[in-house]
Amino acid sequence: DAGVIQSPRHEVTEMGQEVTLRCKPISGHDYLFWYRQTMMRGLELLIYFNNNVPIDDSGMPEDRFSAKMPNASFSTLKIQPSEPRDSAVYFCASSLGSSSGNTIYFGEGSWLTVV
Amino acid sequence: QKEVEQNSGPLSVPEGAIASLNCTYSDRGSQSFFWYRQYSGKSPELIMFIYSNGDKEDGRFTAQLNKASQYVSLLIRDSQPSDSATYLCAVGRYGSSNTGKLIFGQGTTLQVKP
Numbered sequence: 524d525a526g527v528i529q530s531p532r533h534e535v536t537e538m539g540q541e542v543t544l545r546c547k548p549i550s551g552h553d554y555l556f557w558y559r560q561t562m563m564r565g566l567e568l569l570i571y572f573n574n575n576v577p578i579d580d581s582g583m584p585e586d587r588f589s590a591k592m593p594n595a596s597f598s599t600l601k602i603q604p605s606e607p608r609d610s611a612v613y614f615c616a617s618s619l620g621s622s623s624g625n626t627i628y629f630g631e632g633s634w635l636t637v638v
Numbered sequence: 639q640k641e642v643e644q645n646s647g648p649l650s651v652p653e654g655a656i657a658s659l660n661c662t663y664s665d666r667g668s669q670s671f672f673w674y675r676q677y678s679g680k681s682p683e684l685i686m687f688i689y690s691n692g693d694k695e696d697g698r699f700t701a702q703l704n705k706a707s708q709y710v711s712l713l714i715r716d717s718q719p720s721d722s723a724t725y726l727c728a729v730g731r732y733g734s735s736n737t738g739k740l741i742f743g744q745g746t747t748l749q750v751k752p
Contacts, residue, residue: 566726566745567742629681630681
């Protein structure tokens with residue numbers, strides 16, 4: 524079984540540019556999570572979806588961040604405009620709520636550097 | 639007060655020893671508790687989860703939960719150098735029948751010296 528697939532794996536961009544991170548959850552999973560990890564703040568939940576509907580976006584840092592899930596197999600996290608403090612590893616994760624409870628599985632992450 | 643707290647370490651133990659990792663949480667309504675392992679440059683991977691008070695064993699790993707004290711721990715017996723990683727404690731509001739967000743601690747770095 525393929526795991527959670529994220530792209531790009533690495534991105535370096537200039538301040539002010541738009542960044543789009545992509546995620547394909549594990550097939551059949553009905554929950555999708557976007558996390559951000561930095562040395563200072565650790566692993567923070569940004570937003571999560573259930574059946575493609577955003578449930579909790581209280582972790583989204585500001586209006587520059589937006590996330591969508593147009594269908595069960597695809598989600599995007601967009602940063603516009605990007606700033607150096609957005610540099611972090613962004614993880615997408617998914618879960619099958621009905622059988623595995625809160626067990627979530629992470630993708631390999633998208634390493635973002637904003638210069 | 640952080641929602642989930644862990645000592646950042648590093649915790650250093652000799653090979654073959656027992657490593658003890660601890661975690662406290664602030665939300666008394668929490669019902670699910672997880673330990674993830676994260677190697678440098680990699681994504682977190684699930685080691686085990688626990689929902690009920692007491693101990694749960696899986697191979698060399700034992701998770702311990704005390705809801706009254708709001709305390710979770712992970713014991714690693716016969717520690718190996720390959721266990722050297724950051725261990726993340728995660729806490730969820732819901733039990734096994736539902737999924738909600740998980741709040742992660744900062745992680746404890748474990749070093750197992752040969």
